[in-house]
Amino acid sequence: MTLMSDTVTRFDATSTGLLASLDPLLREWLPRQRWFAGKGRPVTGFTLVAATELLPAGSRLGLYHLLVVAEQPQSSGDCYQLLIGVREALPPRLAPALIGHAEEGALAGRTVYDALYDTRPAEVLLEALRTQARIGGLRFERDQGQEIREGLVPRLMTAEQSNSSVVYGDTFILKLLRRIVPGINPDLELPLALAREGSPRVPAPTAWLRSELDGQSYVLGVLQPFVQGAADGWELALRELGKGEDFTGEARALGRATAEVHTALARALPTVTLGHAQLRPLVDGMVERLDAAAQAVPALRPYVLGLHSAFEALADLAAEGHTWTAQRIHGDLHLGQCLRSADGEWSLIDFEGEPAKPLAERRLPQPVARDVAGMLRSFDYAAHSAGPPNPDWAAACRAAYCAGYAEAAGHDPRTDPVLLRAYETDKAIYEVVYEARHRPDWLPVPMAAIERYATSDLT
Numbered sequence: 105m106t107l108m109s110d111t112v113t114r115f116d117a118t119s120t121g122l123l124a125s126l127d128p129l130l131r132e133w134l135p136r137q138r139w140f141a142g143k144g145r146p147v148t149g150f151t152l153v154a155a156t157e158l159l160p161a162g163s164r165l166g167l168y169h170l171l172v173v174a175e176q177p178q179s180s181g182d183c184y185q186l187l188i189g190v191r192e193a194l195p196p197r198l199a200p201a202l203i204g205h206a207e208e209g210a211l212a213g214r215t216v217y218d219a220l221y222d223t224r225p226a227e228v229l230l231e232a233l234r235t236q237a238r239i240g241g242l243r244f245e246r247d248q249g250q251e252i253r254e255g256l257v258p259r260l261m262t263a264e265q266s267n268s269s270v271v272y273g274d275t276f277i278l279k280l281l282r283r284i285v286p287g288i289n290p291d292l293e294l295p296l297a298l299a300r301e302g303s304p305r306v307p308a309p310t311a312w313l314r315s316e317l318d319g320q321s322y323v324l325g326v327l328q329p330f331v332q333g334a335a336d337g338w339e340l341a342l343r344e345l346g347k348g349e350d351f352t353g354e355a356r357a358l359g360r361a362t363a364e365v366h367t368a369l370a371r372a373l374p375t376v377t378l379g380h381a382q383l384r385p386l387v388d389g390m391v392e393r394l395d396a397a398a399q400a401v402p403a404l405r406p407y408v409l410g411l412h413s414a415f416e417a418l419a420d421l422a423a424e425g426h427t428w429t430a431q432r433i434h435g436d437l438h439l440g441q442c443l444r445s446a447d448g449e450w451s452l453i454d455f456e457g458e459p460a461k462p463l464a465e466r467r468l469p470q471p472v473a474r475d476v477a478g479m480l481r482s483f484d485y486a487a488h489s490a491g492p493p494n495p496d497w498a499a500a501c502r503a504a505y506c507a508g509y510a511e512a513a514g515h516d517p518r519t520d521p522v523l524l525r526a527y528e529t530d531k532a533i534y535e536v537v538y539e540a541r542h543r544p545d546w547l548p549v550p551m552a553a554i555e556r557y558a559t560s561d562l563t
């Protein structure tokens with residue numbers, strides 16, 4: 105256990121004692137969290153990167169903001185953001201938040217819990233954003249043009265997520281990023297760029313939380329307007345499928361919304377042309393991901409040769425002199441990232457990209473086909489998740505989505521089937537690894553697509 109005490113605020117004398125209390129509790133609790141990225145390997149210890157006392161430890165309710173590196177074998181360790189509450193005992197409503205009872209160190213005899221479940225700590229965060237507080241290394245910042253009312257009542261969203269979100273009075277939603285990496289985070293960067301472009305398709309960031317550590321900036325959270333009465337595309341698609349209803353009207357609207365976001369991003373941020381030299385490493389990446397996935401998930405192995413052909417076809421096109429335009433994109437687009445407001449308008453959320461990929465890679469310009477492929481995979485997922493597989497439903501949504509995209513963008517993604525197939529294949533491979541790791545019961549869904557892609561020509 106090491107301590108970088110220069111980043112610890114108002115807490116230097118007891119920081120080691122704090123970690124002594126938390127270490128045994130976090131070893132048990134952290135790996136059980138959905139957002140824990142190091143699943144399958146034991147946590148062997150923690151390094152405290154920063155500890156900020158937000159409510160005094162001596163009071164009825166103590167509150168610490170922590171950045172800790174979880175040490176694991178064969179890894180340099182991921183850094184996590186934790187909001188730790190400390191009480192004598194937890195009231196029953198906070199039972200799901202329990203981390204454990206500290207037996208040693210500075211918090212010995214007290215109960216430690218995930219403070220995001222608790223009203224007062226969540227209020228402390230919103231108040232700090234509202235007043236643009238600077239506490240230790242934490243920078244609470246906001247868009248001066250948007251107002252944050254006082255007295256909004258917080259509630260933690262309990263859905264399984266990659267991060268953790270608190271909704272304030274159905275007016276704002278604060279997403280606290282759990283795994284923290286230094287640098288410009290697209291989850292703040294892209295919505296801010298879209299807001300500057302005046303795009304109505306993405307809730308404009310109202311405020312954000314950053315940390316300055318060792319000369320590097322970390323985005324820790326983003327506050328956005330809450331889209332009231334919204335349903336996400338995944339819920340809606342499953343509902344319509346279950347009723348045997350048509351979803352093509354919504355799929356077409358989603359295609360238009362995606363194209364509008366792409367057009368605004370292309371205006372706001374640089375675009376580049378990909379020729380053979382640039383496409384080759386992109387294809388190599390796809391091949392490497394396939395090979396790594398087959399190592400990790402044995403069920404993929406019989407299909408590796410068949411899947412390679414999708415990537416080779418793309419490399420062949422590049423070798424023949426084809427070029428593609430690349431720009432900033434969403435990076436992890438699926439039905440669950442699309443919200444339909446009560447008045448029927450679609451917005452896109454969660455521009456973080458695939459959280460497991462390095463930030464620099466997530467911020468590279470890429471062909472828009474990658475996002476389109478993500479949505480097409482999502483229609484296929486829905487069609488394989490609600491009762492017996494319904495490939496006709498998926499095919500109809502696919503056609504409507506691409507037609508909607510073409511209406512708003514002026515070009516139809518289906519006119520480049522080789523590129524689209526390569527990205528759909530790449531995404532399905534990603535999904536196989538994702539499901540094997542997080543939801544093994546779902547593995548047959550992407551595997552059904554893998555089987556098709558490995559054995560069929562482009563249709």
Ligand SMILES: Nc1ncnc2c1ncn2[C@@H]1O[C@H](COP(=O)(O)OP(=O)(O)O)[C@@H](O)[C@H]1O
Nearest residue numbers: 265266267268277307328329330331334453454
């Ligand atoms: N602006 C918003 N308005 C309403 N609900 C939202 C908003 N942003 C996110 N949500 C809800 O929160 C969930 C998680 O948000 P998301 O950004 O996808 O987080 P994560 O990165 O943790 O997956 C979404 O599926 C959606 O239900």
Ligand SMILES: O=P(O)(O)O[C@H]1O[C@H](CO)[C@@H](O[C@H]2O[C@H](CO)[C@@H](O)[C@H](O)[C@H]2O)[C@H](O)[C@H]1O
Nearest residue numbers: 265266338436438439440454481482485535538
């Ligand atoms: O929502 P996240 O950004 O955390 O994305 C991850 O989890 C998704 C599942 O929640 C996963 O999406 C896959 O399952 C969806 C249905 O639950 C489906 O609509 C998507 O098409 C499918 O990829 C996503 O891949 C993963 O990154």
